[in-house]
Amino acid sequence: MSNDTQPIHPLRQRMIEDMTLRGLSPASQKTYVRAVRACCTHMNVRPGDITVDHARSFLLHLQSQGLGVGTINAHATALRFFLRFTLGCSSDVERVPVLREQRRLPVVLTREEVARIIAAAPGLKYRTALSITYGAGLRASETANLKVSDIDNKSMTLRIEQGKGRKDRKAKLSPHLIDVLRRWWQVARPQVWLFPSRSGVMCPISTRQLSRQFQHAVDAAEIRKDGRITLHTLRHSFATHLLEAGVDIRVIQVMLGHAKLETTSIYTHVSPKLLQDVASPFDSLPVIEPTD
Template identity: 45%
Template sequence: MTEISPLRRRMIDDMTVRNLSPATQRSYLHAVTKFSRYFGRSPDRLGLEDVRAFQVHLVSSGLSWPALNQTVCALRFFFGVTLGHGEIPERIAYARTPAKLPTILNGDEIVRFLEAVPSLRTRTALTTTYAAGLRASEAVHLKVRDIDGERGIIRVEHGKGGKDRNVMLSAQLLAILRVYWRLARPEVWLFPGRDETKPIDVQVLYFLPAVRRAPRPASTKG
């Protein structure tokens, strides 16, 4: 049976006292052992610069960021708790979570999403936002007069940076807006709120309830 060193035993006792799970204990011990073997010395004879060099090695080896941070947790525990070097743990940096690109809906998914919005006004406001490349705050503040069907443009007042600008109005969006206008008959604001003297609240577009994809109706034969 392999004899456990006093240092290893002390770290195990420290983790046990703090009620770390068996899986976490195994992970921490593995990380500290790997750290020690990398330099060929007992870990209590290593310092912060060695930790940094070890982190560089792990990053260059392609280790995932969760595994990197697990190692950081283990080394912070070892130096801070087992060795009592309170000044070292805070100087051992965690790996930053890599930024991920947001999921982009394809054309069919966007159409299904918009079709699932029950309110004509909200659905048209969302469609305008997407089709014209507007910010939600810009779309809700559009006025009926801002839609210039003859020139094929939308006038955006006080947009990004407080500046006015014109954006392209496609024939498809113009057709959708004409149908909307015939049904809703907005007077001043293109998308009025409950109080028609004010535009629709932008929060309606920002925090729409989650829309579930409706199941496709079963085909019937008749």
């Protein structure tokens, strides 16, 4: 797996073609390539010489480093893909295991905490970026890759291009969020990317930079939770707040771009307000006097 500045290796090109044919997003493709490169580096083998045993040894190494199940599984999935589709080792690839991941409930912020974080963001650019991340329930990569042309002021909608699963969707923009976006446009006059990178207007901001500024805002707002607060927490909070407001979970599924309702249903487990508002059916029983 050679650097992008050098002529692309034929095997890497084949892997990219395999991923493209199977509909993997550009972000997923980069992740897969990095995982294969990491395995090659650790095992000191060329990409074309990777075996199932190499992959298993590399995953054991990741486990010994104390990495999370999600990180290990991401590497395992990439290596399984490379072995099966690019190298054609489909008969033995099941020996590269994907661990069963215990599903954790997401951390959710209160509305006040969201407002404090946005207010603490360093500058109008990041206040706007965090506002739209929460206000439209976006993933970090979706916020980073927004274009000026994605905003439709007339219909008050936002086009989210090639989200997770390579599916476009539309998000509803509130009047207040439209005002926030308009202020940012009047000050910065972005041409292509809504949030251009610091290196130049022709590139979007990186998700790493966006996440870093979010963490600065969390620290400045002095928000503390039992679990880890990440930029994705804004999306979790958006979904939970909609659910608490009585929005149908199937509508929330569409707004988040989830393929399965099961993915969206996790938010029913993290909202204490939902539990408080549920009345026991016992309370609706008719009053009938006992006969004894």
